[in-house]
Amino acid sequence: MIISVASGKGGTGKTTVAVNLALSLIDSHSVQFLDCDVEEPNAHFFLNIHTLQSKPVFLPVPEIIEGKCTYCGKCAEVCAYNAIAVLKDNVLVFPELCHGCGGCTLLCPEQAIKEKGQKIGVIEYSSENNLQFIHGKLDIGQAMSPPIIREVKKHINAAQTIIIDVPPGTSCPVIEAVKGSDVSLLVTEPTPFGLNDLRLAVETLRILKIPFGVVVNRADIGDRQVQNYCLKENIPVLMTIPMDKNIAVAYSEGKTIIETQPSYKQKFLELFKKLKKLKK
């Protein structure tokens, strides 16, 4: 089963929920944890991942073969991302704009373009006992996170219980991360900001036709609007976590909830049961 943990708004507790769920399950399940927040991956702090193996991620970008190029301009014409400009006797390539679609290479009438790998980040992974961990890390200054997320997700082993930590937002990196999940968990907080972004996340998952439930974190702050919204929209609230300064302090030190309050393990196991029922 593939469970993605998302939220729309940042800082609501996605990583907290994802890692506690994973650590609650490892006694009874073989778990694969994929941190797909490749711009700012944080889950490794909480999972006590020490020895990481690493491999680079390359995006195929065009390289012009001097001598073969006739400066006809076809590549610039077909590039939807303005990543190539053809001048009178020169071709400029802007790799940071390239999506790696391969169009220019394929459509060059002179076969004057070959692809070379531009490093945009790394995948790091480790495997200890019942926990296989994989995360991606976008290189600083690079813009394109979806290719790294795709690379992380290539490691999915469907025989395991898979937990995906999703980046905040609702645009392409989020879609890339949640796509293919059996069920999603939306972590929110009961404030107007939380509600606003929860609505967007709900719309996203409805478009993708992924069943989902909500975790309300810091459930006793703010107002009741999030709970009212879930009730009205018939969205199951699968778990609530109260505001607890001890949890916040433990989080700041890279400690999990179940580490500081072991009674939560049972709650996360119940959450997992509810998620299994939600799965289509």
Place this chain on the structure above:
Amino acid sequence: MKQIAILSGKGGTGKTIVSASFATLAQKKVMADCDVDAANLYLLLHPEIQESHKFSGGKKARLITEKCTLCGECVDTCRFSAISEKEDGEIIIDPISCEGCGICSHICPVEAIEMENSISGEWFVSRTKYGPFVHARLGIGEENSGKLVTEVRKKAKEIAEKNNLDFVFIDGPPGIGCPVIASLSGTDLVLVVTEPTLSGIHDMERVIQMAHHFKTQTACCINKYDINLKNSAQIETWCKKNRVPLLGKIPFDDDVTKSIVQGIPLTEYTNNSTSKEIKNMWQKLRNLFAREEI
């Protein structure tokens, strides 16, 4: 005119609280919400929309089924797995996975794929009691949030120049990728709002390194600094070592949540010590500009 981007790396550290407070403190300014995925600033500024514009960030492939001969060439060519073949041979294009590169339409031997403009968002110019405000809404699951950010910033800058304003405040998105780069390129200063957690520190370091990579000056502030004093001290040391001015340390305060529930920028909601700290930060920021250090 100075452009200031408020970023954080990690989400939920308090970018929007700081942005909205600055909106109440600065005199001649325009506000821009560049977190176009999950925009929140409007919840505190209560804009009255004056203009709205459709945003078309790119194109999407559409199959003309009558022309399609089911040859499957497009399926093999698409690198985004947006085109698939069902068991009965029917070709399906998934608009959400489509990145609009258009190769399928070029290679289709019978011209059965058309690239259509996709309306992927909207942007607005609004009036607020704090001054002009440019904001946007990206369609769900859409590409090109960076392009929409650029659109919002272009308009905000134009308003600032036309009205002789002193500041453009850019409330940015979390992360360090495409929309963040679009939010900080060409700004005079990036103010990073962080929190004293391992995640907050890690993400702050990455976003500041990114700003420096693009040769943009940075300043920093710590939100909820009293959650972990040891980590806050570590941030201070890091900032000193990397010559990043630390503008302030905002305490953990229940009033912050209350002000969000009321929909009022913190500095207007209360004059408590938290609010005063943000006012101090604004003063320090102005001094940095006045001394022409930025």
